[in-house]
Amino acid sequence: MSTMTDYAGVADPRTWGDERQLLALLDDMRRNAPVAWVEPAGFRPFWAITRHADIMELERQNDRFLNGPRAVLQSIEQEEAVRAFTGGNDLLLRTLIHMDNPDHRVFRAMTQEWFQPRSLNKLQDRIADLARRTVDRMADEGGSCDFVKEVAVWYPLHVIMMILGAPESDEPQLLKLTQELFGAQDPDMQRTPAPDMGTVQDFFAYFTAMTEARRAHPQDDVATVIANATIDGRPIGHLEAMSYYIIIATAGHDTTSSATAGGLLALIRSPWELEKLKADPSLIPSAVDEMIRWTTPVKHFMRTATEDYVLRGQKIRKGDAVMLLYHAANRDEEAFEAPNEFRVDRTPNRHIAFGHGPHLCLGQFLAKMEMRALFAELIPRLDHLAIDGFPAWVQSSFVSGLKRLPIRYTLK
Helix, strand or coil: CCCCCCCHHHHCHHHHCCHHHHHHHHHHHHHHCCEEEECCCCCCCEEEECCHHHHHHHHHCCCCEECCCCCCCCCHHHHHHHHHHHCCCCCCCCCHHHCCCCHHHHHHHHHHHHHCHHHHHHHHHHHHHHHHHHHHHHHHCCCEEEHHHHHHCHHHHHHHHHHHCCCHHHHHHHHHHHHHHHCCCCCCCCCCCCCCCHHHHHHHHHHHHHHHHHHHCCCCCHHHHHHCCEECCEECCHHHHHHHHHHHHHHHHHHHHHHHHHHHHHHHHCHHHHHHHHHCHHHHHHHHHHHHHHHCCECEEEEEECCCEEECCEEECCCCEEEEEHHHHCCCCCCCCCCCCCCCCCCCCCCCCCCCHHHCCCCHHHHHHHHHHHHHHHHHHEEEEEECCCCEECCCCCECCEEECEEEEEEC
16 A cells, blocks of 8 residues: 555645646556555545546445545644634535435526526527627737636636626736635635635625525525525525636636636647548537536545455545546546547547536536537638647646636637
8 A cells, every 4th residue: 555655745735736746646546556545744644546437336326425624635723723713623615516316406407407508508609609709809819818818717707796686896806816716725826825714705705695685685596596496495505606606717717717727728739630620610518528627627526435345455444535536537447549649539538527427527528518509610711820828827736727827829
C-alpha cells in the first residue's frame, strides 16, 4: 500500500496550478497506486482513487459511499474554521453535493425539470444570440484579449443569471464572489490569506434579498422555485435555500467557463484538430465533449465509506474517506484510446467529468448547450488563433481551470 507523503501533493493547491506537475502526479498514481492511502500534512487522511472503472464502481454505490459529511477536501484548519463559524456544524453550506438520499433525491427534483433538454430548448435562441454577441465583442477587441477574463467567465455567467432571474447588472458581484469561493486556495483570487467566511455571508445576503423578492412577486425563473419550495410540507430551510442558490449560481457558470477556456487552449495546442473542426463543424458536439473530458473542471469529490470495502486488494474501512479524482480518471488509458491526445472526433467518449450515478451533474445539458453555441459561432469565423503570452491555472484542488489565457486572433 502506498502511504503517507508519497502522493501528498494531490492535496496541495499549488500542484493544481501547475499543469505539468499535476498530470505527472496523477499519471503516476493511476499507474502505480490507483488506490492510494494519502496522509498529507495538515489534512485528515484519505484514499485517493484514480482509475475510471473504480470511480464508477464507487459512484454507483451511493449507499456504501456517502457524500456527507466530507464532500470536498479541506485542510484541518479550514474544517476548524467552519465549525467555529457555524457553532459546531461541519458544513458551511448544504447543497446537493453535500446531501445523500433521501434528501438528495427530494432536493434534486425541485429544479431538475429546469435543466432537462426539453426545458432548455426554449433558451436555445437566446443562447445562440448571446454567443453571436460574444464573438462580435471579440471581433471588436482588435485581435487580442485574455480569453478567460474577457470572454469565458462572462458568457456562461450571463446564461445562469438569466435562468436564476437575476439582473445583468449584478453579474460583476456574482463573478467576484464565485471566484473567491472556488479560488479560496489561490493567492490571486482569495479574499484573504486566512480562511474567511465573508464570501458566504455576502452570498447569503444577496440571495436572502432575492428570496424575499420572489416570495412577494413570483416569476418564471429558478429563483422563484427555490424561494417558494416546500419540503415535506414545510417551507425550505434557510441554509438549504441559500446553498441551493449558491451551487447553481457558482457551479452553473464557473465549470462551463473553465471547460470553454481550456477547450480553446487545447485547440491552439493541437492546430490540426482546430483545422479538422473548421473543415467539419458537425464535429462541434463531439469536440465539446472532448473539451469537457480534457479539462474536467470539477477535479474531485470526497466520499465516506459506510462499511468495509475491498478495492483492488486494498481494504477501505468503514468511516474512511475516499477522494474520487475525476481528472485522473479522464486520462485513464484503460478507458480511453490515446487519453493524452486531444481529439475533436473522439468516440466513444465515456468521460466522467459530470460524475456518475445518482449524483450525475444537474447542469450537464446546459453546459454542453452553451459551449456548442459559442463554438458554433466562433469556429467558422476564425482565420487565425494563437497564444499571446503565458496561460495560468487556478490553484485549487476542487473546481479549477485557467485563470489567464492571452490570445491573438483574426475573425471574419
